[in-house]
Every structure is written in structure tokens, then in C-alpha cells.
Amino acid sequence: MRIYKDRFLRALANRAKCPYYVVDERICDYLLHTGAICDEYSKGQKIKNNIAENTPFLLVCGVFKEIGISKPTCEDFANLMRCTIMGDGICPECGGDCDVIDGEYTSHQIDRDIEPEITTKWELYECRDCGCKFYK
Incomplete structure (x- = not known):
């Protein structure tokens, strides 16, 4: 809180x-x-x-x-x-916990033996408590 x-x-x-x-x-x-x-x-x-x-x-x-x-x-x-x-979450309206419901990502893989590096371009979140949707 x-x-x-x-x-x-x-x-x-x-x-x-x-x-x-x-x-x-x-x-x-x-x-x-x-x-x-x-x-x-x-x-x-x-x-x-x-x-x-x-x-x-x-x-x-x-x-x-x-x-x-x-x-x-x-x-x-x-x-x-x-x-x-x-709350202690990231929702700007109530501080509730949020889930990612959409997003765009890019990945870079230098070598096939190494895990790809994933970069987030944008994500759409939805609050579990108040239903607020916002981009981050």
C-alpha cells in the first residue's frame, strides 16, 4: 500500500x-x-x-x-x-497489478547456439483491479 x-x-x-x-x-x-x-x-x-x-x-x-x-x-x-x-503495482490509476495484453518485440540472434536477445518496442497493459489500459 x-x-x-x-x-x-x-x-x-x-x-x-x-x-x-x-x-x-x-x-x-x-x-x-x-x-x-x-x-x-x-x-x-x-x-x-x-x-x-x-x-x-x-x-x-x-x-x-x-x-x-x-x-x-x-x-x-x-x-x-x-x-x-x-496498491504497489504499476497501474497509474489505482496501483494495481497489471497483465500484458499486447506488445511488439524484436529479437536479435548473433549465433544459433546463444539465446536470442529480445527487445521490447511497446507493451499494452491492463489492470486486474480497475481495468485501466495503458502503454508502457
Whole structure:
């Protein structure tokens, strides 16, 4: 799990006076470790949509101490709730795992006793989670 790098994560990182990737890691670790977000989180969705049912408000607010914001404001809380949860895959929409569904390749073989060297010209991927298709 990771947090999409957008203006909401950057705003929290600025308030915490920390690099965004450190804040990203701390938010994810805290929310998963405390059970505020269950393991079956929805990739590509906002944190507010993934908070586990009956999670105490104060438990969620504990993330601010974890990232280094000693006196959180309403704006900080709103920014946290607007952050988008991404998976660890390569999908640009949700961070999900993707499959190659098409592509073009070239191969070069110098000697028949050596395996050919295959070079990728382009590949079309499809996300298993959200169905997004993109070229890489």
C-alpha cells in the first residue's frame, strides 16, 4: 500500500516538515498496523472510503503524531481523508497489478547456439483491479 503523490500528501508533508515519501510510509504503516484500514482496502479510493467500520476518530487522528504534526488542524484532517490509497503495482490509476495484453518485440540472434536477445518496442497493459489500459 502507498499513498498517491498529490497536493494532499504534499500538504501533509509540508506541515510535518518531512519528505513526502516518509509521510507516505508512516501513514500506511500506522493505518494498517492500528487496523484503521483493513487489509482488503480499495485501491484507487480515498482514505475516507477505506476506514474500517466503527474505527474511533481518535485512533485515526493518531496518524498526525506519527508523521510529526503535533497540533493538527481541520485542514490537516481533510487532507488526510482526501489522500488516495494506491496498491504497489504499476497501474497509474489505482496501483494495481497489471497483465500484458499486447506488445511488439524484436529479437536479435548473433549465433544459433546463444539465446536470442529480445527487445521490447511497446507493451499494452491492463489492470486486474480497475481495468485501466495503458502503454508502457
